[in-house]
Structure formats: structure tokens, C-alpha cells
Amino acid sequence: MAPEQLPTRARLVADALADAGATGRVRELADAVRTAAAAAEALGCEVGAIANSLVFLSDGEPVLVLTSGRHRVDTAALAARWERGELRRATPEQVREATGQVIGGVAPVGHPKPLPTVVDEALTDYPQVWAAAGTPHTVFPTTAAELLRLTGGSLLPVGP
Structure with a gap:
């Protein structure tokens, strides 16, 4: 799909990806995929190959955790590994304020300003992941x- 045909938020992400020299192109799906399981089913891949974008608050600022869809984030363990204060899940309003995007569609890029980010080491198990x-x-x-x-x-590992 041509970038100009994408929804506004997706177009911002496509532009950020192009500016950064990313290789993948944004693809629009017929149905919303708000969970890793739904995304994996729609894309025909393993749930672990879905990079969930989760926004937390830590040390007074929003942070982004890109986690494999195959497990949950252990916030206490991750905060210790990342040497940050407590990780607290952001509200939908805080997510939108930090990223300009809604829960279920948060991209790793295309935010008003870059967020401190962790990429789950479990994502390295897959030659291709989807975000x-x-x-x-x-x-x-x-x-x-x-x-x-x-x-x-x-x-970093994001599990226990």
C-alpha cells in the first residue's frame, strides 16, 4: 500500500521507518488486531514473532517495552535489569499522550519524541517479527x- 493511502498515524510511522532506512513496509489489515494472538492469526506467524509495544511509566517518564507476544513482562525484574524505578502500566490517555497512538496500535517509532526503549531478547529467536x-x-x-x-x-530479557 502506498504511504499516502495509509491512515494518518500509520503514515507517520511509514515516514519514520523510511527516514530511518527500515526495510519493511507498512501493511494495512482488514480487521483490527489489538492482541498478539489476533495479530499472529492474521499474519500467519507464531505469536512470539509479534512485537507488542507496551508503554509504562518509570522515574516520572513514559518508557516503551517491545516484548515478544509469547510472554508477559515481569515489571519488577525488568526494572532491576534496566536499572530504572518501578514500571507502572500507562493508562490509555498516557499512552496516547506519549506516543500519539492508541493501545493496540502503538508502533516502535513515529512518536512525538523518542521514548527510552527495551527490546525483548526473545524477539531475536525469530528471523522476522511484526510490529x-x-x-x-x-x-x-x-x-x-x-x-x-x-x-x-x-x-534485555523482559520475563522473570
């Missing part, structure tokens, strides 16, 4: 290495 592209209807293919490059993030 949301600004809306619950849009995704793009990428890799864990590219996510690290795009976000300037840290590669």
Missing part, C-alpha cells in the same frame, strides 16, 4: 536488530 504501525489495523515486518537500531533501545 504495530500506529493503528490497530496496521503492521510492518522487521527484526529485533532493526528494532534496536530504530529505537536506540536496550536488548
Whole structure:
């Protein structure tokens, strides 16, 4: 799909990806995929190959955790590994304020300003992963290495 045909939020993500030299193109899905399981089913991949974008608050600022869809974030363990204060899940309003995007469509890029980011090391188990592209209807293919490059993030385990 041509970038100009994408929804506004997805177009911002597509532009950010292009500006960063990312290889994947934003794809619009027929139905919203607000969960890793729904995204995996729509894309025909393993749930672990879905890079969930979760926004937390830590030390008074929003942070982004890109986690494999195959498990949950252990916030206490991750905060200790990342050497940050407590990680508290952001509200939908806080997510939108920090990213300009809604829960279920938060991309790793295309935010008003870059967020401190962790990329789940479990994503390195997959040669290709899929991430949301600004809306619950849009995704793009990428890799864990590219996510690290795009976000300037840290590669850490996010589970226990």
C-alpha cells in the first residue's frame, strides 16, 4: 500500500521507518488486531514473532517495552535489569499522550519524541517479527536488530 493511502498515524510511522532506512513496509489489515494472538492469526506467524509495544511509566517518564507476544513482562525484574524505578502500566490517555497512538496500535517509532526503549531478547529467536504501525489495523515486518537500531533501545530479557 502506498504511504499516502495509509491512515494518518500509520503514515507517520511509514515516514519514520523510511527516514530511518527500515526495510519493511507498512501493511494495512482488514480487521483490527489489538492482541498478539489476533495479530499472529492474521499474519500467519507464531505469536512470539509479534512485537507488542507496551508503554509504562518509570522515574516520572513514559518508557516503551517491545516484548515478544509469547510472554508477559515481569515489571519488577525488568526494572532491576534496566536499572530504572518501578514500571507502572500507562493508562490509555498516557499512552496516547506519549506516543500519539492508541493501545493496540502503538508502533516502535513515529512518536512525538523518542521514548527510552527495551527490546525483548526473545524477539531475536525469530528471523522476522511484526510490529504495530500506529493503528490497530496496521503492521510492518522487521527484526529485533532493526528494532534496536530504530529505537536506540536496550536488548534485555523482559520475563522473570
